[in-house]
Amino acid sequence: MDLRYTPAETAFREEVREFFRTSLPADIRRKQELGQRLAKQDIVTWQRILNKKGWAAPMWPVEYGGTGWDAVRYFIFREELHLAYAPDPLGFNVNLVGPVICAFGTREQKEFFLPKLLNLDIWFCQGFSEPGSGSDLASLKTRAVREGDHYVVNGQKLWTSNGHNADWMFALVRTDPNAKKQRGITYLLIDMRTPGLKLRPIVTLDGDPHTNESFFDDVRVPVTNRIGEENKGWDYAKFLLGNERAGVARVGTCKRRVLAARALAATVMVDGKPLSENARFREKLALIEVELQALEITNMMVVDKMKKQVGYQQDPRASVLKIKGSELQQATLEILLEAAGPSAIPRQLDFLLAQTDDVIGPDWAATAAPNYFFSRAISIFGGSNEIQHNIVSKAVLGL
Amino acid sequence: MDFDLSEEQRMLKESVDRLLEDRYSFEQRKTYTKAPDGWSRELWQQYADLGLLSVPFDSKYGGFGGGPVETMILMEAFGAALVLEPYFATVTLFGGCVRIAGTEAQKDALLPKIGEGKLLGAFAHSERNSRYDLADVQTTAKKDGSDWVLDGEKTVVIHGDCADKLIVSGRISGGQRDKDGIGLFLVDAKAPGVTRKGYPTQDSLRAADITLKGVKVAAGDMLGESGKAFPIIERVAQSAIQALSAEAVGGMQEMLDITVEYLKTRHQFGVPIGSFQALQHRAVDMLVATEQARSMAMFAAMMVDEKDDAERAKAINAVKVHIGKSGRYVGQQSIQLHGGIGMTLEYKVGHYFIRSTMIEILFGDTDHHLAALARAGGLIAPGTTA
Numbered sequence: 001m002d003l004r005y006t007p008a009e010t011a012f013r014e015e016v017r018e019f020f021r022t023s024l025p026a027d028i029r030r031k032q033e034l035g036q037r038l039a040k041q042d043i044v045t046w047q048r049i050l051n052k053k054g055w056a057a058p059m060w061p062v063e064y065g066g067t068g069w070d071a072v073r074y075f076i077f078r079e080e081l082h083l084a085y086a087p088d089p090l091g092f093n094v095n096l097v098g099p100v101i102c103a104f105g106t107r108e109q110k111e112f113f114l115p116k117l118l119n120l121d122i123w124f125c126q127g128f129s130e131p132g133s134g135s136d137l138a139s140l141k142t143r144a145v146r147e148g149d150h151y152v153v154n155g156q157k158l159w160t161s162n163g164h165n166a167d168w169m170f171a172l173v174r175t176d177p178n179a180k181k182q183r184g185i186t187y188l189l190i191d192m193r194t195p196g197l198k199l200r201p202i203v204t205l206d207g208d209p210h211t212n213e214s215f216f217d218d219v220r221v222p223v224t225n226r227i228g229e230e231n232k233g234w235d236y237a238k239f240l241l242g243n244e245r246a247g248v249a250r251v252g253t254c255k256r257r258v259l260a261a262r263a264l265a266a267t268v269m270v271d272g273k274p275l276s277e278n279a280r281f282r283e284k285l286a287l288i289e290v291e292l293q294a295l296e297i298t299n300m301m302v303v304d305k306m307k308k309q310v311g312y313q314q315d316p317r318a319s320v321l322k323i324k325g326s327e328l329q330q331a332t333l334e335i336l337l338e339a340a341g342p343s344a345i346p347r348q349l350d351f352l353l354a355q356t357d358d359v360i361g362p363d364w365a366a367t368a369a370p371n372y373f374f375s376r377a378i379s380i381f382g383g384s385n386e387i388q389h390n391i392v393s394k395a396v397l398g399l
Numbered sequence: 400m401d402f403d404l405s406e407e408q409r410m411l412k413e414s415v416d417r418l419l420e421d422r423y424s425f426e427q428r429k430t431y432t433k434a435p436d437g438w439s440r441e442l443w444q445q446y447a448d449l450g451l452l453s454v455p456f457d458s459k460y461g462g463f464g465g466g467p468v469e470t471m472i473l474m475e476a477f478g479a480a481l482v483l484e485p486y487f488a489t490v491t492l493f494g495g496c497v498r499i500a501g502t503e504a505q506k507d508a509l510l511p512k513i514g515e516g517k518l519l520g521a522f523a524h525s526e527r528n529s530r531y532d533l534a535d536v537q538t539t540a541k542k543d544g545s546d547w548v549l550d551g552e553k554t555v556v557i558h559g560d561c562a563d564k565l566i567v568s569g570r571i572s573g574g575q576r577d578k579d580g581i582g583l584f585l586v587d588a589k590a591p592g593v594t595r596k597g598y599p600t601q602d603s604l605r606a607a608d609i610t611l612k613g614v615k616v617a618a619g620d621m622l623g624e625s626g627k628a629f630p631i632i633e634r635v636a637q638s639a640i641q642a643l644s645a646e647a648v649g650g651m652q653e654m655l656d657i658t659v660e661y662l663k664t665r666h667q668f669g670v671p672i673g674s675f676q677a678l679q680h681r682a683v684d685m686l687v688a689t690e691q692a693r694s695m696a697m698f699a700a701m702m703v704d705e706k707d708d709a710e711r712a713k714a715i716n717a718v719k720v721h722i723g724k725s726g727r728y729v730g731q732q733s734i735q736l737h738g739g740i741g742m743t744l745e746y747k748v749g750h751y752f753i754r755s756t757m758i759e760i761l762f763g764d765t766d767h768h769l770a771a772l773a774r775a776g777g778l779i780a781p782g783t784t785a
Contacts, residue, residue: 399663
C-alpha cells in the first residue's frame, strides 16, 4: 500500500498544470476567480483549446477522441483543471450525451455529432426532468408518437439548463404509455431550431436566467435522431450513471475556495483584527479542510479501484463522493459568504454576469451571495442527496 | 498510488483476523474481563507467538519490521474485536518511546522482550492537571550524583497496573508547561517509591494512578537527551493517534454492521424497522462517516512518518478531529437506531460506543486538535494551486 503518486503520475500532473497555466485565457481565469458567470463564448473558446490539445473528452474511447488515460490520470487532470480555475469541458456534451452516442449511436450519428461535440460546434442541453417528474424521472410524460419517418413530440420539460445557448437537446420521451414506466421511454436527439419547440427562461436564486422550461408542440424529430432502439431509452440514460465518478467530488474546486476564503478573510476586519485570525472562523475553515482531506483519500481509493477493475462494481465509496462532495462544495461557498458579511448584501447582477467592471464593495464579495444561493442546487441536481441515500441504503446496506 | 495490501500485509491481516475470529467472540471477551488482569495472558502469548507484539520493531531486535500500515491492520482488527490486552500501552506507547528514542543498548534490552510477550510496559506521562497539553509536566526529576530522583503523581496511565516497566516523564528544568526541560525515564514498576492504584476504565480496560516518591533512576535509564524529551513525547503521541484512528475505524465498521443487521431483523408495526426511510438514511450517514474515517486512518498511516514536523503535526491533528467527530456520530446513532437494547451492557453495540467515546478523549479531543490545526494555518498548503 502506498498512497503517494508514482513519479510518472507526478510528471503527468506537472505537464497538465503547466498546460493550464499557460493556455487558460486570463480573462476567463479572472472571471472564475471572482466567481462570475462565464459567457457562452468563454466556454466555447476554452473547450476548443482543450480539443486542440486532445483533452476535450479524456475518457471517451480513443477511437472517438479520448486520451486513453487511466482513472488516476483522469483524476489528476480534473483536480488540476479545478485548481487552475479552468472551466470544465461542457458536461452535457462530454459526460452526458457523448458517451451515449459513442456506445449506442449509429455510424452516421457518431460521424456527425462526435467531432462537433468535442469542438463545441454543437452545444447540447438536457431534456429529462418535467414538472411532474423530478426524482421519479421514469414517470415522465412528454409524448412521442411515431408518424412515418418522424416522431411527433408533445409535452413539457423543465430545468433545461443553458437551453438558450444550445443547438441540440438530448431528451427522454414516452413512446409506449402502456408499458411499465421504465420500459416505454425513448432517447431522442432534437434540433433546437425545430418548429414547435419553445423555451421560457427561468431565473434562479442567483439572479441569472440560467435555466429554462421547454414546451413541445407537435415537434417533428426524424427517426434517424433516435439513439438505439425505441422504448430502450431508460437503459441508455442509466448507462450514464456509471460515468463520471472520478471527478464528481470536485476536491480541487473546494481546495481553491478554502485557500481563497483564508486569503480573503485576511482582508476583512473583525473587532480590529483580521477575520483570518478569528478562532471561530479559523476552526470552521479547518473543519472543512479535514473533511476535504478525507474525501480526497476516498476519491483516490475509488480511482485506484476503477483503474484496477474491468467494468464498474458497486463501491460504497462512490456514493460517499457524491454525498460528501456536494455538501463540501456547498460548505466552501457558505463560508465565503460568511467572510464577505455585509459586503455581500448589494445585488449586482451585471457584475455577476461579467457585463461590467463596476462594483460596489470588494469584487470577490459581490458574487458571494449569488454563488451561495445557487450552490443549494448541488445537492438537488443529478439525483438529490436523499435519492443518493435511498440508493446506498438499498444497494450497499441491503435495507 | 496503490491501496492494495502487499502479500505480507495480507498475511498479517489474515492471521490476526483468524485468531480474533476464533478467540474473541463477545462471550469469550466477557470471560477475559474477569481474569485477574482484566485481560487474557494466554492470548497475549499467542499474539507474541504470531509475531504481533513486534510488528513495528526492526528485525535487528527480533521485530517484524512493519510500518504504520501494519499497525493500521492490527489496530483495526483489535478495534473490531474490542481487544482488551495491553497492546496499545506496551507496543505503541512504551515500545514507541524505546523505538523512537532508545539507545542501541536500551532497544536490545527491551524490544525483543516485548516481542516475546515477556515484558509489559506503560507510558506514565499524563497528570491530573495536564489534560491534553503534552508539555504540562509537574513530576520532578532531580539529579542525585549521576542518578535521577523522581517525585510526583501520574494519572490514568493506561495499563499501568499490570506493567513491568514504566516510562515516566519528569521535569528537569523550566516551568510547568515549558516544552524544554522534560526528561523520560525508564522505571521498574516495582522500584522502591513507586505505588500504583489500579482501576477499571469505562471501556473495560485497566489503568492506574501512579505515585513516585524519591524513585531512583540510574543515568543509563534515561531515554533520549536530558531535558529534550518533548519532541519524543510528541512523536509517540502522534503514533498513538495513528494507531487509535485505525482502532476507531474497526469499531465504527462493527457498529455499522451490527446496526444494519438489527434494522433487518427487528420488526415493529409488522415490518423490519429497516424499511423505514428515516432509519435508512441515518444508516447511510453512518456508512459515510465510517468510510471517511477509514480514509483518515489511511491518511494517518501515510503521514505519521512524514519528515516535516509541521506537516506531520497538522495531518495528525486533522486525523484526530475526524476520528473524534465520526466516532461520536456513528456511536450515538448506533445506540439510537437500536433503541432500548442498545442501552444494555449485555448487548455488544454499546461497548463499541463506549470505546469510541474513550478514543475521542485519548491524546486530545476534537476541539483540542481542531484548535491546534486552525492555529497552525490549516491543512491545504497555499502552493497547491497553479
